[in-house]
Amino acid sequence: MLIITIKQGKEKSLLAGDPFIYASAVEKVDGKPNEKMKAGGTAIVQSSSQKFLARAAYNSKSQIRARVWTFDENEPVDHALIKRRVKAALEKSAAAASKARPDQIVKRIHAEADLLPGLLVEQFGGKDGYLICQFQSAGADAWKVPIVQALMAETGCKNVYERADELVRKGEGLPVVAGALAGDEPPDEVWVDQDGVRMSTDPKTGFQRPFRRF
Incomplete structure (x- = not known):
């Protein structure tokens, strides 16, 4: 230790x-x-x-x-802790997720705010859509497999994709990797509603471009 x-x-x-x-x-x-x-x-x-x-x-x-x-000396860092933290974070965002339309992106896990340092998770397309994860710390990266397992078990979503922020990952000394962690990869482009604005979004990179009429 x-x-x-x-x-x-x-x-x-x-x-x-x-x-x-x-x-x-x-x-x-x-x-x-x-x-x-x-x-x-x-x-x-x-x-x-x-x-x-x-x-x-x-x-x-x-x-x-x-x-x-x-900060609790009696709380071990193990699979059970990861499962509890993921479940609690998803429960906090469950109301927003249940009300979201298929074309809306919902933030499900907010890193330190949800006691999961460096882990960011977004969902779109509902249960049959995609979970997009970013593992922005070595701790989150080390627990990637149980995190993904917990996400799938709690949401019922079978498609989990890892997005990599190159600058953040390199700053953490982590390899820059991206790809499907479970199920299918998301398409290169989806149309989403972002605060009332229709946006063309690449789920794999997070790049967005507003819809324009010509």
Whole structure:
């Protein structure tokens, strides 16, 4: 198990609930070399006096060295936690999803706001449509398979696609990959209603272009 020790005085932001641990706040990281190099591995975060602060996903290649999963010492980071967090996030956005028309995009998971650091999920086309995921942190990337499994189980949607933000992924030291994670790839172009404006959208990239009459 990795152990991240925070510099004296730098633990204040964590005690206030900040989920980000920057490189400048880290005093040392203890653990086996292969654990330190594994992007997204779970680490215990402690103060300089060895007081438990959090469990977090560690990434030696990012300026955000770790992203907090939980501040609860009794809550392990495992498949059950991922399943709970995905289910809770989807329940929060269920009302919007149920009211959405097939041509509307609904944001289903909002990263840290839903206690799933670095994970963004959008849905369009309803149950028979597509879930578009972005794994923008090493922690989310490391739990990709159980995240996708939980998404499919909770929504009933069989088509899950990974969109890659090149700048973000490279900044995290992650490979820039995109493609279907389950089911079929979305089409290159769909027409969606974005706040009352009809937009041509590429679900694979997120690029949008407003409809114009000539």
